[in-house]
Amino acid sequence: MNNVIIIGSGIAGLATAARLVAKGYNVSIFESASQTGGKIHSFDLDGYRFDAGPSLFTMPKLVDEIFTLLGENPRNYFNYNKKKIHCEYFWNDGKTLTAFDNKKKFLSEVENKFGVSNTIMNKYLDRSKKKYEITEPIFLQKSLHKFSTYISKDTLKALISLRVFDINKSLNKTNEHFIKEPHLVQLYNRYATYNGSNPYETSGIMTLIQHLESHYGTWIPSGGMVQISRSITSLLKRKGVKIYLNSHVDKIIVKRNKATGILSNGKEHLSDYIISNMDIFFTYEKLLKNFKIPKRVSKAERSSSAVIFYWGINKTFEQLDLHNILFSENYKNEFECIFNKGELSDDPTIYINITSKDVPSDAPDGSENWFVMINAPYDSKQNWDEITSQLKKNVIKKINRILEVDIEKYIQVEKVYSPQTIEKITHSYLGSLYGTSSNSKLSAFFRHPNFTNKIGNLFFCGGSVHPGGGIPLCLMSAKIVSNQFKDVSNV
Numbered sequence: 001m002n003n004v005i006i007i008g009s010g011i012a013g014l015a016t017a018a019r020l021v022a023k024g025y026n027v028s029i030f031e032s033a034s035q036t037g038g039k040i041h042s043f044d045l046d047g048y049r050f051d052a053g054p055s056l057f058t059m060p061k062l063v064d065e066i067f068t069l070l071g072e073n074p075r076n077y078f079n080y081n082k083k084k085i086h087c088e089y090f091w092n093d094g095k096t097l098t099a100f101d102n103k104k105k106f107l108s109e110v111e112n113k114f115g116v117s118n119t120i121m122n123k124y125l126d127r128s129k130k131k132y133e134i135t136e137p138i139f140l141q142k143s144l145h146k147f148s149t150y151i152s153k154d155t156l157k158a159l160i161s162l163r164v165f166d167i168n169k170s171l172n173k174t175n176e177h178f179i180k181e182p183h184l185v186q187l188y189n190r191y192a193t194y195n196g197s198n199p200y201e202t203s204g205i206m207t208l209i210q211h212l213e214s215h216y217g218t219w220i221p222s223g224g225m226v227q228i229s230r231s232i233t234s235l236l237k238r239k240g241v242k243i244y245l246n247s248h249v250d251k252i253i254v255k256r257n258k259a260t261g262i263l264s265n266g267k268e269h270l271s272d273y274i275i276s277n278m279d280i281f282f283t284y285e286k287l288l289k290n291f292k293i294p295k296r297v298s299k300a301e302r303s304s305s306a307v308i309f310y311w312g313i314n315k316t317f318e319q320l321d322l323h324n325i326l327f328s329e330n331y332k333n334e335f336e337c338i339f340n341k342g343e344l345s346d347d348p349t350i351y352i353n354i355t356s357k358d359v360p361s362d363a364p365d366g367s368e369n370w371f372v373m374i375n376a377p378y379d380s381k382q383n384w385d386e387i388t389s390q391l392k393k394n395v396i397k398k399i400n401r402i403l404e405v406d407i408e409k410y411i412q413v414e415k416v417y418s419p420q421t422i423e424k425i426t427h428s429y430l431g432s433l434y435g436t437s438s439n440s441k442l443s444a445f446f447r448h449p450n451f452t453n454k455i456g457n458l459f460f461c462g463g464s465v466h467p468g469g470g471i472p473l474c475l476m477s478a479k480i481v482s483n484q485f486k487d488v489s490n491v
Helices: 011-022 061-069 103-114 118-140 153-160 171-178 182-195 204-216 226-238 280-287 331-341 384-403 419-426 471-482
Strands: 003-007 026-030 042-045 048-051 080-082 085-090 096-100 219-221 242-244 249-255 258-264 267-270 273-276 305-313 323-326 350-353 368-376 411-417 458-460
Touching: 003 011, 003 258, 011 026, 011 061, 011 226, 011 471, 042 411, 048 305, 048 368, 048 411, 061 226, 061 471, 096 103, 103 118, 103 182, 118 171, 118 204, 171 182, 171 204, 182 204, 226 242, 249 280, 258 273, 273 280, 305 384, 305 419, 323 384, 331 368, 350 384, 368 384, 411 419
Parallel strands: 003 026, 003 273, 026 242, 085 323, 273 458
Antiparallel strands: 042 048, 080 219, 085 096, 249 258, 258 267, 305 368, 305 411, 323 350, 350 368
């Protein structure tokens, strides 16, 4: 009873495999693509290298833990550097802000640029820290769908401190209450996009998201984000995990209400346990066709998606760093367009990630690789060719105005991902990057669990299930799943 099949090799699938190997299980991974990593993948384009998916790396200790669990030194596989600047921010009115990693420098920058005192900012940041410290041992480390979670000291502590969570206020209202200054409110509202949600609807508890960045810092892996998945893949191969690439899974075999194997490329593979790292909607729709899709999955509001322009830029920009944000003038309207109208604002917020700032080999000399991302609605059959064509014009116009440049003449190469592209490549339902949104008060806490009571020996990990999307939460979902398995390493 020690054999496990994992469907999909996203970061959660890879991490779950490692944790189960450490517990003595024989693990096989079936991946439909030609490379592991899921959303964490890369491509080359005429001398430029691009990380195609996640671009932000926080809490590297969670990756290191994967290696130490298997008795390996992480530095033999994977290295990274801490950034001195989290992000460069730009507003339409000419205001700018450098988010320094050094807290003292950052608070001084905030006070000098926007007149907000250290006292106000420290109160806000400390409240976010408290939310995280209370929530983390319950929400991020355990299943919310197990009775044992609710009869612990940690849960009692959380209930006593319920008021600090700001559940009854939106993230925007919370930020307005504590910070007030409009530029900074917009800055801290943007953290709702880390789980694909609307800051004017999602709960104020989401101020804890910024804590991951401000407290733990931002990092850049040597060789880019793709090294996270590549290094874990290398570790797994060394530990005997069988990884089957180009292996499309057609079905999860269920007998007597227990998962007993999979059907892949027309062949049955039996196993004692099955773990799906596939989007939970597609897991049910494509692999469990005889089982009804749970309402919390089929009826849930989808998270935002994105349109991404990958540009090889024949120029360097000293005012930009690894992470850069060019804010829209009307942030509320931007999210109204995305979530209520299924369209994009004419003045979108633009995120520019440039890994060549830290990984020079990612672009030719004197050039930069720009990952230009705009938050977008999930795919509901919009004309994405038409939308991306107009969006490109709006993005170029905004970049030209804020950076005082004619950027178009420096674009040497281009590749574009729309929500449809994202769904096709990553198998994310409707191209939604984080599964369901967290726009209602408690939706973040009631994602699909990491197991199902209807089918034994079947588990789920990844961004579409508890605790949510983004690399840290996906790694935590791997821990939650692996904790459902007893240690058989000494058996």
